[in-house]
Amino acid sequence: MSPPEQALNPRTKKYEFFGPPGALFVTLSVPATTYALYFGCSEATGGCPPHVSAPAVIDALSDPAWWKSLWDAEAAVMYLAWYAFCVVAWYVMPGDWVEGVELRTGGKKKYKINAFSTFLLVMGLSAGYIWRFGPESFTFIYEKWVGLVTASLLMSFAQGLGCYLASFRPGAILALGGNSGNPIYDFFIGRELNPSIGSFDIKSFNELRPGLILWVLIDISMACEQAVRRGGSITDSMLLVFLFQFWYVADALYNEPAIFTTMDITTDGFGFMLAVGDLTWVPCVYSLQARYLVFKQKELGLFWTSAVVAVNLLGYWIFRSANGEKNDFRNGRNPKNLKFMETERGTKLLTSGWWGLSRHPNYLGDLIMALAWSLPTGFETPITYFYVSYFAVLLIHRQIRDDENCEKKYGKDWHKYTQLVPYRIIPYVY
Numbered sequence: 001m002s003p004p005e006q007a008l009n010p011r012t013k014k015y016e017f018f019g020p021p022g023a024l025f026v027t028l029s030v031p032a033t034t035y036a037l038y039f040g041c042s043e044a045t046g047g048c049p050p051h052v053s054a055p056a057v058i059d060a061l062s063d064p065a066w067w068k069s070l071w072d073a074e075a076a077v078m079y080l081a082w083y084a085f086c087v088v089a090w091y092v093m094p095g096d097w098v099e100g101v102e103l104r105t106g107g108k109k110k111y112k113i114n115a116f117s118t119f120l121l122v123m124g125l126s127a128g129y130i131w132r133f134g135p136e137s138f139t140f141i142y143e144k145w146v147g148l149v150t151a152s153l154l155m156s157f158a159q160g161l162g163c164y165l166a167s168f169r170p171g172a173i174l175a176l177g178g179n180s181g182n183p184i185y186d187f188f189i190g191r192e193l194n195p196s197i198g199s200f201d202i203k204s205f206n207e208l209r210p211g212l213i214l215w216v217l218i219d220i221s222m223a224c225e226q227a228v229r230r231g232g233s234i235t236d237s238m239l240l241v242f243l244f245q246f247w248y249v250a251d252a253l254y255n256e257p258a259i260f261t262t263m264d265i266t267t268d269g270f271g272f273m274l275a276v277g278d279l280t281w282v283p284c285v286y287s288l289q290a291r292y293l294v295f296k297q298k299e300l301g302l303f304w305t306s307a308v309v310a311v312n313l314l315g316y317w318i319f320r321s322a323n324g325e326k327n328d329f330r331n332g333r334n335p336k337n338l339k340f341m342e343t344e345r346g347t348k349l350l351t352s353g354w355w356g357l358s359r360h361p362n363y364l365g366d367l368i369m370a371l372a373w374s375l376p377t378g379f380e381t382p383i384t385y386f387y388v389s390y391f392a393v394l395l396i397h398r399q400i401r402d403d404e405n406c407e408k409k410y411g412k413d414w415h416k417y418t419q420l421v422p423y424r425i426i427p428y429v430y
């Protein structure tokens, strides 16, 4: 690397995720867990969890036919068609171009805002299709589950590898945390900050479109499968899970510009971690509750429905208002007249409102919603609570990573801020 390139892209000296062994572990365990959550909680294998012995599992895993059954050419074509549709929609659907936050080179990237209109188009087309051909025409995602998981994993791997290799071209801006020189680690964590093809930004595109919208399509397919089995109706628990997750995704897409101030966009590179997170983990793991409710149908009744709705509304209110306060503030607005502190770095930090109660109030809201999405599945199995448990670990880890980054960015001002706002996520608790 030439000296000016070294100044632009300094070597990463500190590893996260326990370095290359940790990166390799997560790279292998994310696909393994995604499959395990299917085979360990599905009617095809006999329940959630199924009653199978360890030797039977070992037998299956040592049979090449089992490995071959993970591949489904039709599902792969469907997945590719879906991905291509999202790309074409990005190009052809109109949208404003907005600037992201300032890059360390001083410039700003511009992003096309049309995720919400793409979502409305997809929902309209799906509703029309189901209306015309009936719910049985939309159950193919339930049937093709394993093949779709495999296809999305291959796409994630291809993108992670492609972006890693492309990051070696001269002039690429690398992520400060993704330039360690260790190929396994950099491939996983993401070497280039904003890989793009012309004006098409790969990271923000993947974060909001093919995976998030597919998650809703999967939920719709699960609801259709349940409706077919029940002669046309769905249970209140399925309706709740569908509405909560539909709302969460619609909200993310409607507030598309808000992702430009999140850690993934401002700080992390785009590597296998984000690719597999966006393309496989979000749609295939976050929809587990809806898939479970297809074969374990539950009616909650009015009282429990209202209670779960109240939990979700509480979470959503905290999540949306906290993210809104920060996003407004980072875009030069302060409609609630919140208190803030000046820092030597030039950027200000909110010290009142939600951001005065804890340093990551938005995580608290997100976690409460995660709980509300699992509660409709009842308490027969802990597996449907996987999402809440994993999410708590992810958010605590994310809070530690973000606090370390902020400490680097803000120095002693960050210490002053942590004295003013001592709680990390849950006020008065953590």
Ligand SMILES: NC(=O)C1=CN([C@@H]2O[C@H](COP(=O)(O)OP(=O)(O)OC[C@H]3O[C@@H](n4cnc5c(N)ncnc54)[C@H](OP(=O)(O)O)[C@@H]3O)[C@@H](O)[C@H]2O)C=CC1
Residues within 6 Å of the ligand: 261, 262, 263, 264, 319, 323, 326, 329, 330, 347, 348, 349, 350, 351, 355, 359, 360, 362, 363, 366, 398, 402, 405, 406, 409
């Ligand atoms: N459903 C899911 O799977 C996931 C959802 N999420 C959600 O994504 C959202 C974004 O999360 P994430 O990007 O991790 O974190 P945040 O949106 O909390 O952003 C963190 C950044 O905000 C800025 N900041 C911190 N404190 C303050 C303050 N007091 N005033 C103003 N700015 C501040 C800092 O950047 P700077 O000062 O440089 O601007 C910091 O790096 C969250 O709601 C989270 O719940 C996240 C991960 C997974």
Ligand SMILES: CC(C)=CCC[C@@H](C)[C@H]1CC=C2C3=C(CC[C@@]21C)[C@@]1(C)CC[C@H](O)C(C)(C)[C@@H]1CC3
Residues within 6 Å of the ligand: 030, 207, 208, 212, 248, 251, 252, 259, 262, 264, 273, 274, 276, 277, 278, 281, 282
């Ligand atoms: C296990 C593994 C590989 C984890 C990778 C993490 C990703 C699953 C998450 C990292 C940040 C995310 C965000 C969202 C989804 C999950 C991932 C990709 C998000 C798009 C969900 C909707 C929200 O409203 C959001 C836009 C704030 C959010 C942004 C971060």
